[in-house]
Amino acid sequence: xxxxxxxxxxxxxxxxxLVGIFSESKHPALLCLVIFVVxxxxxxxxxxxxxxxxxxxxxxxxxxxxxxxxSLMDMIYISVTVPKMLMDQVxxxxxxxxxxCGIQMFLYVTxxxxxxxxxxxxxxxxYVAICHPLHYPVFMNHRVLLLLASGCWFLGSVDGFLFTPIxxxxxxxxxxxxxxxxxxxxxxxxxxxxxxxxxxIFIYLCCVLMLLIPVTVILGSYYFILITIHRxxxxxxxxxxFATCSSHMxxxxxxxxxxxxxxMLPNSYHTPxxxxxxxxxxxxxxxxxxPLIYSLRNKDVMVPLKKMLNVGPVFQETIK
Numbered sequence: 133x134x135x136x137x138x139x140x141x142x143x144x145x146x147x148x149x150l151v152g153i154f155s156e157s158k159h160p161a162l163l164c165l166v167i168f169v170v171x172x173x174x175x176x177x178x179x180x181x182x183x184x185x186x187x188x189x190x191x192x193x194x195x196x197x198x199x200x201x202x203s204l205m206d207m208i209y210i211s212v213t214v215p216k217m218l219m220d221q222v223x224x225x226x227x228x229x230x231x232x233c234g235i236q237m238f239l240y241v242t243x244x245x246x247x248x249x250x251x252x253x254x255x256x257x258x259y260v261a262i263c264h265p266l267h268y269p270v271f272m273n274h275r276v277l278l279l280l281a282s283g284c285w286f287l288g289s290v291d292g293f294l295f296t297p298i299x300x301x302x303x304x305x306x307x308x309x310x311x312x313x314x315x316x317x318x319x320x321x322x323x324x325x326x327x328x329x330x331x332x333i334f335i336y337l338c339c340v341l342m343l344l345i346p347v348t349v350i351l352g353s354y355y356f357i358l359i360t361i362h363r364x365x366x367x368x369x370x371x372x373x374f375a376t377c378s379s380h381m382x383x384x385x386x387x388x389x390x391x392x393x394x395x396m397l398p399n400s401y402h403t404p405x406x407x408x409x410x411x412x413x414x415x416x417x418x419x420x421x422x423p424l425i426y427s428l429r430n431k432d433v434m435v436p437l438k439k440m441l442n443v444g445p446v447f448q449e450t451i452k
Contacts, residue, residue, distance in 0.1 A: 146229060146230050147227045147228065147229050147230070147308065148227070148228050148229075148230065148233055148304075148308050148309075148310050148315070148320075148323075149226055149227055149228075149308050149309045149310065150217070150220065150226050150227075150228055150310050150312065150313055150314065150315075151226070151309050151310065151311045151312065151313075151404075152217060152220065152221070152226060152312070152313040152408075153217075153313050153408050153412065154221050156405065156408075160221065164218060164221045164222070167214065167217070167218065167416065168218055170416055170417065170420050171210060171214045171215075171218070171416070173420050174206065174207075174210050174416070174419045174420035174423075175207060175210065175211070177420065177422075177423035177424065178203035178204075178206050178207045178419070178422070178423050179203075179207065180423070180437070181199065181200070181203045181423045181426065181433070182200050182203050182204060182207075184433060184436050184437060185197070185199065185200040186200070187436070188436040190432065190436070191432060191433070191436065194257050194261075194272040194277055195254070195257055195258070195261070196432075197277055197281070198250060198253060198254045198257060198277075198280075198281070199254075199426050201250055201281050201284070202247065202250055202251075202254070202383075202422060202426075203422070203423060205243050205246055205247050205250065206247075206419040206422055206423075207419075208239070208243055209240065209243045209244070209247075209415065209419060210415065210416060210419045212236055212239045212240050212243070212314070213236065213240065213313065213314040213415055213416075214415075214416060216228070216236070216314070217313045217314065228315065230300065233300070233310075233315040233320070234296055234297075234300045234315075236314055236315045237292075237295070237296045237299065237300070237315045237316070237317060237320070238292040238293070238296040239292070240314065240316070240415070241288075241291050241292040241295050241296060241317065242285075242288045242289045242291060242292035243288060244288070244291075244391065245287060245288035245289075245290070245291035245292070245342060246284045246285050246287065246288025246289075247284075247288070247387060248288075248342055248343065248346045248387075248388075248391070249283065249284040249287050249288065249345075249346055250281070250284040251346060251350065251380070251383065251384050251387065251388075252345070252346035252347075252349040252350055253280045253281070253284060254380055255349060255350040255353040255354060255380065255384075256280075256349055256353055257272060258353060258354075258357060258377055258380065259352075259353035259354075259356055259357055260272055262357050262360050262361070262377075263356050263357065263360045291338070291342065294338070295317055295335065295338075298331060299317050299320055299321060299331075300320075302321065302324040302326055302328060302331075303324060303325055303326055304320075304323045304324055304325070305325040307323065308323065309323075310323065311404035311407075311408070312404070312407065312408055312411065313408060313411070313412075314411075314415075316394070316407075316411060317335065318394065318395070318402070318407070319404075319407065335395060336395065336396060339391070339395040339396055340396065343388065343391065343392065343396075347388065350384060354377065354381070357377060379425050379426055382425050383418075383422055383425055383426075386413075386414065386418045386421070387414060387418060390410050390411075390413055390414035390418070391414070393410050394407065394410060394411070394414075
């Protein structure tokens, strides 16, 4: 009898309710406007960067190929969560079906995993360019670039196909309210009435592996890069190399730091409010900052950008 009641209760409600960040805000309309502006800035910034890299022959290099892939991932990433959140706020709806929730979960897990490995590929690219410049055209030829990029997308999709079906097949017989603005795995798991502890350990171990491999590549690459920079006789060369690498390391720290908090810290460190704020940071703000980090004060990008916009002296001081 109890099982029959549970089954009726479970199958009778297929929609989830996204509580979101607006319910916690004293000024939801203002917050909605701010997020919309940030969304437009992230979308336009990454789109412009992709167009510049595609149209300018001087940017047809492995480094900018990876940056264009990062911008593409960021554009899709922010489009997975923010439009739904803003539309719900404007229309006064906060429901999401189980199917939509699963699709949203799959896309953000896939893109997040892909970005982990892409950042490692970018670090390897900088290592080869700085430490083995004579062999750079051989080690980072067109075929290698395509293999690395497709490998990043493939490994990210493995994550999506692994976590999404398992998470969504747990029975959800508790409240259907997800205390989040999108279907993130930890937030959805909290609604399950079954024991998820073994699965949570599995997620933790997978995240350790997903972070350990890229972080090892990144740290190893930058260890040899720093040694090479230290040996450089040219102060200008040291400055240029350090500027290029510091941009990449800034993105790595922002993205990996948020992922470590979300998936690897014990539950005692988590509250719904903290989790949402961290997610806002790495699913919205970071994606707006990435094109600025890679283009600001970067002559390779700012010169073609000035040509594209056909503006006058405003950019000239920035480029100098």
